Amino acid sequence: MSNGLKILLCMTAVILGFPIAGSTLAQQQTNLTGQQLIQRVEPSIAIVLIGDGRGRVTAVGSGLAVSSNGALLVPYHLVKDSREVQVRLKNGDIYDHVELLGIDERRDVAALRIPAQGLAELQAVRSDQAAVGDPVFVISNTGGQGTGICDAVLTGFRSADEVPGAGTGFRLIQFITSASVSPNGAVLVDAKGRALGIVVGSGDKDASNHAIPLESVMGLTNSAHSTELGSGKDLQFSPVEPAAPSTPFGGAVSGAAQPFLSAHKFFIKSMTVWFKPRDLENQLHQQHDFIKWGMVTVRQPDLADLLIVIDRPFLTYDFTFALTSLQGDVVYASGKVTAISGPAAAPKLAKAIIEQMGVARERPGAGAKP
Secondary structure: OOOHHHHHHHHHHHHHHHOOOOOOOHHHHOOOOOOHHHHHHHHEEEEEEEOOOOOOOEEEEEEEEEEOOOOEEEEEHHOOOEEEEEOOOOOOOOEEEOOEEEEEEOOOOEEEEOOOOOOOOOOOOOHOOOOOEEEEEEEEEOOOOOOOEEEEEEEEEHHHHOOOOOOOOEEEEEEEOOOEEEEOHHHHHEOHHHHEEEOOOOOOOOEEEEEEEHHHHHHHHHHHEEOOOOOOOOOOOOOOOOOOOOOHHOOOHHHHHHHHOOOEEEEEOOOOOOOOOHHHHHHHOOHHHHOOOOOEEEOHHHHHOOOEEEOOOOOOOEEEEEEEEEOOEEEEEEEEEOOOOOHHHHHHHHHHHHHHHHHHHHHHOOOOOO
16 A cells, blocks of 8 residues: 555544554544644743844744743744844743753754743653654644644654755654645644644645654753843734634724735635645636636745635534735634535635625725725
8 A cells, every 4th residue: 555545544534533553442532633732732832022123023933832940942043143032921921031041953943941930841752652644733823813733644754864955964753734834833743732843944835844853852951051032022912813704804994904905816825634725726716706806816925915824623624714914914804614625615715705805895995896
């Protein structure tokens, strides 16, 4: 049996609830739902803000709490040469004074420490406790829409030397997902919510992605010496909550909505392996209003005006959509449809998206008519 077929069968088994070869009934029963995974992992994920020295946020990433005494693992490229650093916890606590404990430039991982005790430490397991074909999940929090989760499948373990641009001399966990994975500190967990690795390199939609095994970088937190990073006390960050699906923009269209109203080029981003962007592309281009308004889809995000983000909550038949800014920090419209598969959901999503666009363009102050 080919590896591709094995992965497909494993993914199907996970969704339908069938036992996977080599796993016991007890193991299956301990697997968590998507919401349970977020509830377990979210308290251990911090938001890391990077500033330019003048109080302006220039980068946002995730940090993973790996000990109760304030130690975090983050991508090294996120904090390298930073002028201001601030760490925000799930419980609302903010830390402006952050110390650098150690770095591993080869793996692009750094260890930070904040003056906190009793952090929600996420249980970690060695990567060799996972097997090819296991369901895994990528969870991150870079502000904006809060904690995000996408489902994936573990496809193997590789040397970084075999991955273009990854580096040399270390081991990687390889997984596959249709989502574009953030390289700024997403954590890779198994179906029981245990941390396997940290994602620090770039990820491409519909391609294999990679994570650094936690066991290879946990020693960074044991350093007896530290360096204080620039204070982030002046950094401000205000995530925007998504608009209610039934009433985009909540009435009259404000100036903040104008990028949506003037948008003509859309990039479709799928956060789930169960939906392919091309299915929605084909359906949108069959919508009369989409054509009449002069809109098109593009295959490169840097060519787009806005994103259409598609997801499917874990173990449901709901497909959600959100029309967002390119940074994902503003949601102009959102909603969901129910379908048995991605191809079946695509025409429903296209219709719902066009309806949302039409409602927004007709609202008072929109300044654009279909």
